[in-house]
Amino acid sequence: MANKILAVLEQREGILKKSAFEVVSAVRNLAEQLNLEPEAVVVGDNVSNIEEIAVYGLNKIVQFKNTDLADYSSSGYKEVVAGYAKETDADYIILSNTALGKDLAPRIAVGIDAGCMIDCINLDATSGELIATRPIYAGKALIDIKCNTAKKVITIRPNVIKAQPVENPNSPTITVKEVTSPNLKTRVVEFKKSEGKLDVAEADIIVSGGRGMKAPENFHLIEELAESLGGAVGASRAVVDAGWRSHREQVGQTGKTVSPTLYIACGISGAVQHLAGMSSSKYIVAINKDKDAPIFTVADYGIAGDTLEVIPALIDEINKVKSN
Amino acid sequence: MKIAVCVSHVPDTATKVKVGENGKTIDPNGVTYIINPYDEFAVEEALKMKEKLGDNSEIIVISVGSDKAKETIRKALAMGADTGILLKTENDNDSIGIAKVLSNEIKSQGCELVFCGKQSVDYDNTITGQLIAEMLGYSCITVVVKLDIDGNKVKAEREIEGGREVVESELPTVITAQKGLNEPRYASLKGIMAAKKKTIEEKPVELSDKTIEVLNMYLPEPKKPGRILGTDSSAVPELVKLLREEAKVI
Ligand SMILES: Cc1cc2nc3c(=O)[nH]c(=O)nc-3n(C[C@H](O)[C@H](O)[C@H](O)COP(=O)(O)OP(=O)(O)OC[C@H]3O[C@@H](n4cnc5c(N)ncnc54)[C@H](O)[C@@H]3O)c2cc1C
Numbered sequence: 001m002a003n004k005i006l007a008v009l010e011q012r013e014g015i016l017k018k019s020a021f022e023v024v025s026a027v028r029n030l031a032e033q034l035n036l037e038p039e040a041v042v043v044g045d046n047v048s049n050i051e052e053i054a055v056y057g058l059n060k061i062v063q064f065k066n067t068d069l070a071d072y073s074s075s076g077y078k079e080v081v082a083g084y085a086k087e088t089d090a091d092y093i094i095l096s097n098t099a100l101g102k103d104l105a106p107r108i109a110v111g112i113d114a115g116c117m118i119d120c121i122n123l124d125a126t127s128g129e130l131i132a133t134r135p136i137y138a139g140k141a142l143i144d145i146k147c148n149t150a151k152k153v154i155t156i157r158p159n160v161i162k163a164q165p166v167e168n169p170n171s172p173t174i175t176v177k178e179v180t181s182p183n184l185k186t187r188v189v190e191f192k193k194s195e196g197k198l199d200v201a202e203a204d205i206i207v208s209g210g211r212g213m214k215a216p217e218n219f220h221l222i223e224e225l226a227e228s229l230g231g232a233v234g235a236s237r238a239v240v241d242a243g244w245r246s247h248r249e250q251v252g253q254t255g256k257t258v259s260p261t262l263y264i265a266c267g268i269s270g271a272v273q274h275l276a277g278m279s280s281s282k283y284i285v286a287i288n289k290d291k292d293a294p295i296f297t298v299a300d301y302g303i304a305g306d307t308l309e310v311i312p313a314l315i316d317e318i319n320k321v322k323s324n
Numbered sequence: 325m326k327i328a329v330c331v332s333h334v335p336d337t338a339t340k341v342k343v344g345e346n347g348k349t350i351d352p353n354g355v356t357y358i359i360n361p362y363d364e365f366a367v368e369e370a371l372k373m374k375e376k377l378g379d380n381s382e383i384i385v386i387s388v389g390s391d392k393a394k395e396t397i398r399k400a401l402a403m404g405a406d407t408g409i410l411l412k413t414e415n416d417n418d419s420i421g422i423a424k425v426l427s428n429e430i431k432s433q434g435c436e437l438v439f440c441g442k443q444s445v446d447y448d449n450t451i452t453g454q455l456i457a458e459m460l461g462y463s464c465i466t467v468v469v470k471l472d473i474d475g476n477k478v479k480a481e482r483e484i485e486g487g488r489e490v491v492e493s494e495l496p497t498v499i500t501a502q503k504g505l506n507e508p509r510y511a512s513l514k515g516i517m518a519a520k521k522k523t524i525e526e527k528p529v530e531l532s533d534k535t536i537e538v539l540n541m542y543l544p545e546p547k548k549p550g551r552i553l554g555t556d557s558s559a560v561p562e563l564v565k566l567l568r569e570e571a572k573v574i
């Protein structure tokens with residue numbers, strides 16, 4: 001029988017995340033290319049959309065269940081996933097490179113003596129051997145890598161490898177395994193939701209403001225524009241350091257690395273450290289009154305004008321177009 | 325208590341990356357190296373911990389790398405750490421190999437509390453702290469922005485998508501520091517002078533076989549320069565049209 005490849009899928013508050021389905025698609029492709037037997041693994045309590053996994057092409061699903069595993073516990077999740085990987089002698093374990101994935105992947109790797117390929121943006125096994133591509137130096141360079149160990153733990157960057165529904169999905173077979181006395185040495189006791197609506201790390205559209213916004217009270221424009229697009233608010237480090245915005249909104253080398261479909265930079269110069277965090281966005285719009293600002297070197301579309309004048313017009317136009 | 329801080333010596337974040345002749349690593353010519361920015365938060369937190377304990381706790385700074393990494397160790401010593409250890413090797417870019425020698429050293433030093441950065445800004449691996457913890461059987465909390473250690477109990481807040489998780493665990497532990505955890509102090513002149521007298525012990529190490537092999541390194545395709553559509557809000561209708569029709573995002 002073929003060896004196993006496991007998709008370890010993240011749920012939050014009982015719902016599988018969008019990035020989980022990206023992992024399913026990646027695993028399905030690898031299973032085909034490397035002739036592996038794919039399986040999905042979910043750790044949690046009640047998960048409402050678990051059957052949706054089949055839509056993306058995996059129908060063998062194992063759910064590890066315990067009320068104390070509803071929220072993340074690094075010790076508990078590691079024990080369960082590494083244990084199952086050992087039991088099934090799985091060769092490949094794939095996760096999304098989310099906060100949870102980054103935290104958990106290396107722990108599993110030590111548990112099963114695997115190598116660990118992190119933050120991959122492409123996985124290619126057409127040659128019969130897996131070659132992964134990943135950004136380093138905050139995206140200023142890329143490397144193609146291979147993993148020399150027999151077992152491999154891999155995380156894929158969210159929002160890059162698309163989740164693809166399959167044409168005629170098989171109906172899912174879900175095996176529920178109750179976990180008795182999970183290892184809760186390290187566990188989450190509370191989640192403090194940030195006051196903003198959507199997090200930059202998860203958003204498909206981001207509107208960011210920099211020092212060119214002139215004053216913190218002008219950021220309501222950024223917020224309104226983000227809202228009209230259903231996106232999240234981001235910020236440059238200059239405005240975070242100035243105390244205008246919170247650090248969790250910071251995009252860049254020492255903030256968050258993002259690759260949304262649309263990134264709108266308002267009054268941001270485009271310093272290398274900022275570009276490092278956002279230049280892999282699919283479409284970039286820059287509004288900056290200095291036509292020579294480096295942000296324009298990565299922008300697809302630009303307006304070389306006053307952002308305080310342009311944003312209100314942009315909000316109006318978007319609302320107009322959307323209501324038609 | 326003995327506290328370990330792992331620090332890595334990395335290219336300045338403003339570096340313009342060029343691929344080296346071997347096609348697998350960067351060209352180090354003209355590159356300025358610094359202490360990994362997240363490791364400064366790690367050093368600061370260790371110093372704060374020692375101050376809080378008010379005893380004769382010892383802060384040991386450890387780096388795996390070549391002779392050059394001594395600069396980074398020296399920087400941590402100037403901030404106030406007590407001793408430095410260089411685990412010397414030229415072959416220093418496989419996380420698992422690095423974590424193995426770090427965890428061996430931490431074990432032989434008997435450190436119960438270990439600080440790392442959440443990520444090295446060179447290879448952006450984000451895994452070394454967790455690897456060390458698992459190899460030692462320590463608990464580990466990553467991407468920490470708030471930390472409270474009381475006796476054996478560890479309570480930390482870590483940044484995740486959409487908010488912060490409050491995590492509880494116990495010593496011995498590895499904490500990986502995120503920006504926001506503290507404000508790293510500047511090394512005072514006195515600190516810099518004192519650091520010159522502190523010892524950096526050098527220990528040659530042999531790293532295990534590379535688990536990850538770099539086949540080649542290259543620069544991303546430069547983005548095609550975009551279009552400047554105008555200089556004021558009169559360009560907005562065209563922008564929205566393009567976002568709708570070309571980019572299909574509205
Ligand atoms: C170790 C290190 C790490 C760093 N990490 C990050 C990081 O993660 N993220 C990050 O963003 N930065 C980071 N930086 C800082 C970075 O170098 C820049 O200082 C910062 O990005 C600048 O922010 P800004 O573009 O908002 O401000 P500025 O550089 O001051 O740019 C403001 C821009 O606004 C334009 N402008 C002014 N008025 C208007 C107006 N009315 N309308 C339109 N445009 C206007 C100006 O032309 C200018 O281009 C880091 C720096 C270091 C040293």
Ligand SMILES: Nc1ncnc2c1ncn2[C@@H]1O[C@H](COP(=O)(O)O)[C@@H](O)[C@H]1O
Pocket residue numbers: 330331332333360362363366386387388389416419422426439440441442443444445447448449450451452453
């Ligand atoms: N060569 C090294 N020597 C000492 N500590 C390191 C080394 N590489 C990584 N670390 C530590 O591990 C953290 C995370 O690094 P990384 O997993 O490489 O992103 C860094 O912030 C350091 O604290």
